[in-house]
Amino acid sequence: MVRFEGTEHYVATEDLKVAVNAAITLERPLLVKGEPGTGKTELARQVASALGMPLIEWHVKSTTKAAQGLYEYDAVSRLRDSQLGDPRVNDVRNYIRKGKLWQAFEADQRVVLLIDEIDKADIEFPNDLLQELDRMEFFVYETGETIRARHRPVVIITSNNEKELPDAFLRRCFFHFIRFPDAETLARIVEVHFPGIKPSLLSTALTQFFEIRETPGLKKKPSTSEVLDWLKLILAEDLSPEELKRDPHSLLPRLHGALLKNEQDVQLFERLAFMARRRG
Incomplete structure (x- = not known):
């Protein structure tokens, strides 16, 4: 069989x-x-x-x-x-x-x-x-x-x-x-598509991805296919883990158009950044 x-x-x-x-x-x-x-x-x-x-x-x-x-x-x-x-x-x-x-x-x-x-x-x-x-x-x-x-x-x-x-x-x-894959399974999926990706870059990117995905109020959570698109762009731009740091003025990730697919979610992160600055 x-x-x-x-x-x-x-x-x-x-x-x-x-x-x-x-x-x-x-x-x-x-x-x-x-x-x-x-x-x-x-x-x-x-x-x-x-x-x-x-x-x-x-x-x-x-x-x-x-x-x-x-x-x-x-x-x-x-x-x-x-x-x-x-x-x-x-x-x-x-x-x-x-x-x-x-x-x-x-x-x-x-x-x-x-x-x-x-x-x-x-x-x-x-x-x-x-x-x-x-x-x-x-x-x-x-x-x-x-x-x-x-x-x-x-x-x-x-x-x-x-x-x-x-x-x-x-x-x-x-x-x-x-079910949406956990961090370990998602890392395995990424390594299938991008063999040899640097562990530090993968760890930084996935940590940031899950933070974004779990943000309360997000209208559309980014999917597996979207994180793969995002990583493809990151590798094409040859960004380092340090360069992936989010903009403190908007909390948006680098190349965020691959992950966030509507203006409401982009505005959500901008509002969160504004509230964080006020509290600071």
Whole structure:
């Protein structure tokens, strides 16, 4: 039986590895929740890489309908072609566009199917996929055929927790919440992306990062992906630990645009600095 043990490019905690392998054993979708930027989408890519399986990605938008994952029938093009006398109209299959589930079901080998940010779609979206994900088959009305999965895909579904998912859908998934990494795990993640980073620079940067992240009143806490962007800039600028000291007049970190993504959070640190000066 295939097992996921992480990869050299992705630091997977023990409980995350257990969750992935449990979902594979149970043949149920793995529903992964967590803050944006904690590596949910990347998990699917690394699982595919580790298990030697192709990856099929379905990125969900607010306008996405579940049926699009199965197929779409282009009746307008068929009507136009019939008016032009195109012989293609005689075969309805010429006007059916296969969705991501169809692609996963007909693949010659087992694949990893990523359904990314399922909570972006309307509330009926997850329920509309229940039967197809359960039975691993669906019916194409236009051709009268049933499409069955040749190999059951490893299904990984991500959610940013923007809205509650239906209970009937949750019952069919194995659930895992990716917690924000602690300092030790985050240091391991950084070293994977920036091997050889100086320990003093890493320690200073992460200490400052966690101080910023834990500041009361912060509207959007910086994520793992944002600290990696910040460190990339720090290394590109060749800043020393001493140069990372925050501006006492604003308490903002160097290159703070990589960490703070709205004006309210920037103003929060400026107010804190102003209050600190008054107290001083």
